[in-house]
Amino acid sequence: MPKKDLENDEGTLDRLKHLGKTLKRQLGDPDSDNLTIETKVRSRSNVHYDEDEERLELGESYSERKFLNISHARKFMQTTLVANKTKELVESGRTASIREVYYQLKHSVPGLDENTFEDQDESNNVVVDIETATGAIREDLHLFAEPKGTLFGPVVINDSGDSIDCMNMGTSGLSIPSIVDHYEFEECEADFLLVVETAAMVNRLVEEDFHKEQNAIILGTGGQPARGARRLINIMHNRLDLPVYVFTDGDPWGYYIYSVLKSGSMSLAFQSDRLATPDAKLIGMTMEDIEEYGLEHVTEDLKGKPEDGGGPTKDYKRIHDVMDYEWMQTEQWQKQFQKMLDKGVRVEQQALAANSLEFVANDYLPQKIENENFLD
Amino acid sequence: MPKKDLENDEGTLDRLKHLGKTLKRQLGDPDSDNLTIETKVRSRSNVHYDEDEERLELGESYSERKFLNISHARKFMQTTLVANKTKELVESGRTASIREVYYQLKHSVPGLDENTFEDQDESNNVVVDIETATGAIREDLHLFAEPKGTLFGPVVINDSGDSIDCMNMGTSGLSIPSIVDHYEFEECEADFLLVVETAAMVNRLVEEDFHKEQNAIILGTGGQPARGARRLINIMHNRLDLPVYVFTDGDPWGYYIYSVLKSGSMSLAFQSDRLATPDAKLIGMTMEDIEEYGLEHVTEDLKGKPEDGGGPTKDYKRIHDVMDYEWMQTEQWQKQFQKMLDKGVRVEQQALAANSLEFVANDYLPQKIENENFLD
Numbered sequence: 001m002p003k004k005d006l007e008n009d010e011g012t013l014d015r016l017k018h019l020g021k022t023l024k025r026q027l028g029d030p031d032s033d034n035l036t037i038e039t040k041v042r043s044r045s046n047v048h049y050d051e052d053e054e055r056l057e058l059g060e061s062y063s064e065r066k067f068l069n070i071s072h073a074r075k076f077m078q079t080t081l082v083a084n085k086t087k088e089l090v091e092s093g094r095t096a097s098i099r100e101v102y103y104q105l106k107h108s109v110p111g112l113d114e115n116t117f118e119d120q121d122e123s124n125n126v127v128v129d130i131e132t133a134t135g136a137i138r139e140d141l142h143l144f145a146e147p148k149g150t151l152f153g154p155v156v157i158n159d160s161g162d163s164i165d166c167m168n169m170g171t172s173g174l175s176i177p178s179i180v181d182h183y184e185f186e187e188c189e190a191d192f193l194l195v196v197e198t199a200a201m202v203n204r205l206v207e208e209d210f211h212k213e214q215n216a217i218i219l220g221t222g223g224q225p226a227r228g229a230r231r232l233i234n235i236m237h238n239r240l241d242l243p244v245y246v247f248t249d250g251d252p253w254g255y256y257i258y259s260v261l262k263s264g265s266m267s268l269a270f271q272s273d274r275l276a277t278p279d280a281k282l283i284g285m286t287m288e289d290i291e292e293y294g295l296e297h298v299t300e301d302l303k304g305k306p307e308d309g310g311g312p313t314k315d316y317k318r319i320h321d322v323m324d325y326e327w328m329q330t331e332q333w334q335k336q337f338q339k340m341l342d343k344g345v346r347v348e349q350q351a352l353a354a355n356s357l358e359f360v361a362n363d364y365l366p367q368k369i370e371n372e373n374f375l376d
Numbered sequence: 377m378p379k380k381d382l383e384n385d386e387g388t389l390d391r392l393k394h395l396g397k398t399l400k401r402q403l404g405d406p407d408s409d410n411l412t413i414e415t416k417v418r419s420r421s422n423v424h425y426d427e428d429e430e431r432l433e434l435g436e437s438y439s440e441r442k443f444l445n446i447s448h449a450r451k452f453m454q455t456t457l458v459a460n461k462t463k464e465l466v467e468s469g470r471t472a473s474i475r476e477v478y479y480q481l482k483h484s485v486p487g488l489d490e491n492t493f494e495d496q497d498e499s500n501n502v503v504v505d506i507e508t509a510t511g512a513i514r515e516d517l518h519l520f521a522e523p524k525g526t527l528f529g530p531v532v533i534n535d536s537g538d539s540i541d542c543m544n545m546g547t548s549g550l551s552i553p554s555i556v557d558h559y560e561f562e563e564c565e566a567d568f569l570l571v572v573e574t575a576a577m578v579n580r581l582v583e584e585d586f587h588k589e590q591n592a593i594i595l596g597t598g599g600q601p602a603r604g605a606r607r608l609i610n611i612m613h614n615r616l617d618l619p620v621y622v623f624t625d626g627d628p629w630g631y632y633i634y635s636v637l638k639s640g641s642m643s644l645a646f647q648s649d650r651l652a653t654p655d656a657k658l659i660g661m662t663m664e665d666i667e668e669y670g671l672e673h674v675t676e677d678l679k680g681k682p683e684d685g686g687g688p689t690k691d692y693k694r695i696h697d698v699m700d701y702e703w704m705q706t707e708q709w710q711k712q713f714q715k716m717l718d719k720g721v722r723v724e725q726q727a728l729a730a731n732s733l734e735f736v737a738n739d740y741l742p743q744k745i746e747n748e749n750f751l752d
Contacts, residue, residue: 170535
């Protein structure tokens with residue numbers, strides 16, 4: 001493969017070098033009584049919803065790790081080892097899994113009866129530290145995660161020199177890797193991007209030629225979207241100027257998927273500008289669809305209804321969690337959740353098959369788009 | 377999409393019609409005191425290892441479902457409904473998920489206060505019944521499951537009229553669907569097929585251009601292989617005459633993946649001829665690799681060692697389970713498991729990164745292949 005040069009590489013190297021220089025300066029300074037790295041606090045207390053940007057952002061709380069504290073000395077060694085390894089990856093244009101990084105760095109320290117790392121949890125934690133301290137995400141550091149998701153439709157992607165026509169992928173589709181920043185879009189004829197929660201619904205739409213008939217890119221997330229899929233949706237929206245419609249089950253889990261795609265997630269709030277797509281709209285399933293399309297006999301009862309004295313669990317608990325999020329405080333979303341609670345049911349995307357297998361592709365989705373019948 | 381005509385369609389229709397005719401004949405026969413379908417017993421007691429074919433097969437025990445038994449009447453209705461729906465799918469050249477089949481068939485029976493199905497478990501069980509009664513697997517019945525797995529390498533696949541060059545897939549790869557029987561291989565220049573357990577190792581090999589340098593197809597299963605991947609390995613071995621090398625972690629879970637690919641699994645023993653590939657060889661990781669490649673410092677301790685009085689759990693239990701299988705009773709496999717027990721460790725494929733990131737692609741795998749250093 002050609003070297004993997006990412007758009008952010010220079011910035012990432014600057015960030016890593018800055019981290020190293022800060023430590024070096026402190027080491028050489030006779031007045032400095034400690035070695036410190038500062039990282040933004042990433043817990044929920046420091047996450048807020050930015051109303052202008054319409055996405056989650058990290059606040060300004062910082063925490064310090066002091067390395068001359070004996071209990072932190074080991075961690076200091078580990079942090080410099082991993083930071084150095086990621087710098088090597090970025091410079092050489094290669095990528096690695098966090099597991100490979102662990103194995104590459106695990107060795108016993110000469111002269112000491114001590115290993116650099118005992119298990120992978122140690123190196124994983126250090127990776128998160130470096131992400132937070134530098135503001136570079138894992139993918140910037142050339143570290144990859146599990147790939148997840150599939151893509152079909154009228155777009156030609158250049159991936160590492162290979163030109164891939166995603167309209168010509170049969171029923172198989174392009175597998176979405178965990179790093180997509182190097183993708184170049186050679187051609188795109190699509191009118192919109194449809195993000196689909198379940199692999200089975202992707203299969204249905206492809207079998208019905210939805211991508212061809214509607215001139216649409218279909219991106220299947222296979223449940224909760226992986227980071228690669230989130231980044232790809234963001235990139236395609238911004239670079240290709242494509243409207244993004246999200247198609248999930250009508251339940252709190254599906255609506256949370258939409259929320260993450262639109263506004264970002266708490267654990268990656270410091271990267272919402274790259275992973276969230278505030279313009280994304282929910283195309284379905286909604287509680288209104290149940291009557292509109294005669295699906296009353298194929299809904300499912302919500303689980304975890306509060307019993308006497310106890311609080312809600314399962315679906316009911318999840319509804320309350322999601323409807324309480326700051327960024328869900330709009331009239332239409334509150335109404336949607338309230339309707340779900342009142343009806344006591346959820347409705348899956350595949351329930352549309354109760355009408356006919358082709359109904360979703362030929363009627364449901366085209367009608368929603370024509371009437372601009374979305375939630376956002 | 378063009379109609380999905382599978383190689384087996386005619387046979388599948390014959391099987392479904394045979395089932396229907398049997399029931400109809402019994403209904404019309406005044407001497408018949410019951411409606412019965414016969415299915416092969418699929419529990420472990422009826423699974424045996426066929427030494428000539430080198431794979432698991434179903435034995436000759438049958439069980440009967442009698443439908444005039446009141447407790448079976450509901451199931452009878454359900455069986456005919458699902459059998460009829462799958463016949464419709466096969467005839468129309470369409471596919472559906474088992475969830476869509478459930479939603480398509482769920483309705484209240486006119487004149488009765490009774491639903492055809494209460495939940496999807498009911499229809500799923502009926503699908504298994506029909507598979508066993510007819511001997512046609514789910515994919516033959518045009519029912520699809522979750523897709524899983526990725527493919528790269530010098531093969532051109534025609535999928536539903538689209539010609540896909542799998543050598544031209546960048547770092548993304550072809551997503552393997554759950555039904556692959558319609559694949560046609562237009563060109564294949566590969567010397568062998570390498571099946572890889574983890575997605576991260578696939579990523580490593582693709583980044584190192586292993587598929588190009590070694591002229592190999594790389595098929596990642598993403599853990600335990602899905603049915604589509606198993607069928608595709610079987611097809612590529614048989615139709616393209618490709619040697620199959622399986623590359624897993626050196627632990628009982630990895631070796632079980634190999635065992636399933638090679639000999640079949642108990643739950644699908646009646647379809648081993650289509651899902652198993654007895655010629656497949658294990659290329660690694662082996663216990664011998666640990667010394668051979670200096671990996672002593674990157675092994676992991678096995679978990680679940682038997683304590684005083686208790687039996688083994690976790691890794692140790694799994695080792696005993698797998699080494700007790702009839703088809704694992706060869707000298708070299710018993711030696712391999714015994715060595716694992718003696719050392720008390722497992723070794724992951726990614727541990728090879730301890731040498732260098734490119735070591736696996738440039739040294740480890742090519743050496744194994746050149747020296748024909750396999751387990752089988």
